[in-house]
Amino acid sequence: MANNKLSAKKVGALNQTGNYGDGGGLWLQVSKWQSKSWVFRFSFDGKRREMGLGSCKDVNLADARLLADSFRKMVRNGIDPIEARQAERAAQRAERMNIIAFHFCAKKYIEAHRHGWKNVKHAQQWTNTLTQYAYPVIGETPVKNIDTTHILRILEPIWTTKTETASRLRSRLENVMDWATTRGYRTGDNPARWKGHLENLLPKPSKVKKVVHHAALPYPQMNSFILVLRQHDHVSALALEFLVLTAARTSEVIAATWDEINLDEMNWTIPANRMKAQREHRVPLSSRCIEILNKASNLRQSDFIFPGGRVNKGLSNAAMDKLLQVTMSYECTVHGFRSSFRDWAGERTHYPSDLCEMALAHTIKNKTEAAYRRGDMLEKRRQMMNDWQKFCETAITTGSDIVPIRKTG
Structure with a gap:
């Protein structure tokens, strides 16, 4: 894109309402009241952004170009110029005071x-x-x-x-x-x-005496838990059920974004930089997970699938724990549902151990075995996760020997 399309003479002569590009993201805005100001437009983290550079009365064309050039350099260096300017102003304000x-x-x-x-x-x-x-x-x-x-x-x-x-x-x-x-x-x-x-x-x-963590919810209680959970229709409940059905970690769910989801293939691809093992992890999505995503799309506020209370932020780290332990009165942890899934897979199915471990995104400790492991057995895991959903949604008769892990008082 060619730069320096405008001239000082042209800037002074323009009086028709509109936006006039100089190139390199620098634009002249002429309002319906004939006021003129400079704007710098850029893309950062895949989002289009815009920042004002001042009125033409205060900033001439040459200075506007210098400002735009400095901000372009920031973008190339991975710095958001808007946040940088806000931080600088806050620092200056604090210094003055x-x-x-x-x-x-x-x-x-x-x-x-x-x-x-x-x-x-x-x-x-x-x-x-x-x-x-x-x-x-x-x-x-x-x-x-x-x-x-x-x-x-x-x-x-x-x-x-x-x-x-x-x-x-x-x-x-x-x-x-x-x-x-x-x-x-x-x-x-x-x-x-x-x-x-x-x-x-x-x-x-x-x-300090080690704190005994709450036990995972026994898997025979999953159906009754899911029925209670679905009585809550807010975003924390959707996120928690999504976590249960995918056997994912809290950090993976609350930071999940829509660009990680492929609805056509029913997959969720978590990038390596968000995984504990620093490797990309594909998660097959069951039919209920797709329903949850469709519900979440109606609440969409940003790129996060499960939005939090703050603008452009995902759900907080404590939101699901609060729902589980305070609102629903269960004496177990969110992270414990991974153990619930693993216990179910080990005791109630014939799925091989390495498939179960792969569903949990655990690393293979045997280096020789890891070297030969090329694929991620996605389709085999898909059947397992579908069976997990079916189990969670099916009432089972277990007798009276199972003690609920829900608070009674």
Whole structure:
């Protein structure tokens, strides 16, 4: 596409309402009130985006071209210029007010270190834990004012119940606070440090009694569970049933997008970067899964199949657990349904073990066997998943020896 289609003279002469391209994504907009402004249009992550560059009174053609060129370079480097500008303005505003919040420091720390982390998921894990546990307490708090009391308010509620997560979170808080100190945003000791400080206030992680996780739902109870689940018609219920019928992980379901679905072939292809084993995983979809997707399409707000409460965000990590354990009063975990599926396949079917493990996207530990395994046995797995759906939808008579795993009080 040719650039520099406009000239300063032409810009001054144009008075008819419309959009006039200069090339390279730079456009002149003339409104019905004869006001003129610059707009930069671009595509990022497969989406068309548009950002204003200012009025022609304030930004001449040459300056608009320079701005557009700088933003094109950002796009080529994988940076969203709109988000970059918002971040820059927020930083400038915070600097002017001499209020550098913890949220700002954490974001900058992650940006500075993400390219040095070997695992591409590391940055997302940082963001997720800070968003879930730290930001609600100190996200908007000036980093210079954060003290030990703030840190304990974050850590104490999960220190004995989610000890490993809490320990990692503490380390991340310490790193962010050190970064803030080095940048001159705060002074004094680090309130999140362990040695000589928090070790005096919290039990050593290795000494904390391990929490006994709730058992998986016994597979004979799947039909009664599904009947109760289908009485709930919100997005969390759709996502949970989809998870059960596909034997997928929570992270795989809540981040699922429509471009991963092939309705004609009834397949869901999860890209490698979203899989625990870092390998693409194809999931055969049963007829009920297709029904769920059709229902979800009526709720579509973004690219996420199961939208969350925030714009352009998928369902939260805790949404299905809340539905299962609080709303439905089941004393089991969402992740446990993978075990329910595996127990059913092992005890009630003759499907080979490696097929069951492949359905769960487990890696083959035997390197020799893995080397010879070329296909993913999709069609064989399809029959198994259809049988799993049929089992879940069929009432069975099991006698009185099965104790429900649902709360009674």
